[in-house]
Amino acid sequence: ELKVEQNPLFLSMQEGKNYTIYCNYSTTSDRLYWYRQDPGKSLESLFVLLSNGAVKQEGRLMASLDTKARLSTLHITAAVHDLSATYFCAVREYGNKLVFGAGTILRVKS
Amino acid sequence: EAGVTQFPSHSVIEKGQTVTLRCDPISGHDNLYWYRRVMGKEIKFLLHFVKESKQDESGMPNNRFLAERTGGTYSTLKVQPAELEDSGVYFCASSPPAFNEKLFFGSGTQLSVL
Numbered sequence: 001e002l003k004v005e006q007n008p009l010f011l012s013m014q015e016g017k018n019y020t021i022y023c024n025y026s027t028t029s030d031r032l033y034w035y036r037q038d039p040g041k042s043l044e045s046l047f048v049l050l051s052n053g054a055v056k057q058e059g060r061l062m063a064s065l066d067t068k069a070r071l072s073t074l075h076i077t078a079a080v081h082d083l084s085a086t087y088f089c090a091v092r093e094y095g096n097k098l099v100f101g102a103g104t105i106l107r108v109k110s
Numbered sequence: 111e112a113g114v115t116q117f118p119s120h121s122v123i124e125k126g127q128t129v130t131l132r133c134d135p136i137s138g139h140d141n142l143y144w145y146r147r148v149m150g151k152e153i154k155f156l157l158h159f160v161k162e163s164k165q166d167e168s169g170m171p172n173n174r175f176l177a178e179r180t181g182g183t184y185s186t187l188k189v190q191p192a193e194l195e196d197s198g199v200y201f202c203a204s205s206p207p208a209f210n211e212k213l214f215f216g217s218g219t220q221l222s223v224l
Contacts, residue, residue: 004152033212042113043153043201043215088153096141096205096213097166100153 002027002093006101013079013108021074021104023089031092032072034063036085037103043088046074079108112136114216116202122222128190131219135184135204141165142185143205143213144177148198159185192223 003026013019023032031050035043047056049065049072056063060083062075072089086105090098115134123129135142144156156175157167161182170177174193179185189196199220203213 035215040119040217042217043203045212045214048212090153095166096143096158096211097155097169098145098213099155100145102150102152 002029002091002099004089004091004099004101006089006104008104009102010105011107013076013106015080015108015110016078018078019076021076021087021089021106023072023074023091023101025070025072025091025099028067028070029091029093032065033090033092033098034061034072034074035088035090037088038085046087076106079106081108081110084108114202114204114214116200116216116219118219119217120220120222122224123192124224125194126191128188129192129221131187131189131200131202131221133185133187133202133204133216135202136214138206139204139214140182140207141205141211142179143203144185144187145201145203145215146198147201147218148195153201156187189221192221194223197221197223 005024034046037043047063052067054065060077065072086103088103090100117132142159147153155169158165159179176188199218201218203215205211205213
């Protein structure tokens with residue numbers, strides 16, 4: 001059974017600082033997603049990572065994937081308040097069935 | 111283009127009552143999924159429709175849950191009778207017909223069973 005562990009579950013950051021969210025998964029998969037959710041809103045797709053060594057960047061967020069270590073990271077550079085949200089990683093088990101991590105609540109303080 | 115729409119956004123019912131949640135996928139998306147997040151835990155898969163057919167219902171917790179997708183358009187998820195442990199956020203997602211397409215999620219229905 002595929003399990004996905006995300007840490008930390010809660011992250012309070014100062015503006016301008018860097019930090020990393022980690023996503024470990026237990027069995028082989030060929031697809032990993034990062035989603036962002038603002039309170040009461042839908043899950044917004046941030047990145048889809050398909051292959052070992054994949055790195056994608058969008059603004060202050062950068063995601064990477066190491067399929068050998070079964071690890072993905074979401075790196076935040078010079079955090080700003082607008083990045084406050086809950087971030088989920090999700091791993092494809094089969095088809096389009098996704099197994100999600102518990103989510104990381106990010107709060108950026110000014 | 112309209113996104114995935116879910117109704118209602120919130121529902122508060124008493125234990126033993128029936129509740130029906132509705133999801134309108136993005137037009138042209140054959141694939142429709144239901145997920146739920148209970149008590150702030152992980153978001154978990156419930157089931158997957160391809161058009162009007164149930165492709166995978168391995169995540170449905172028990173026979174109190176009934177999902178339908180008549181005509182391959184909108185979908186409903188009925189909980190009857192509702193129990194306290196059914197409280198949580200129910201998400202619907204859709205994706206285009208092609209395989210390996212990303213999922214587009216709705217904003218969810220917050221269900222509270224008292």
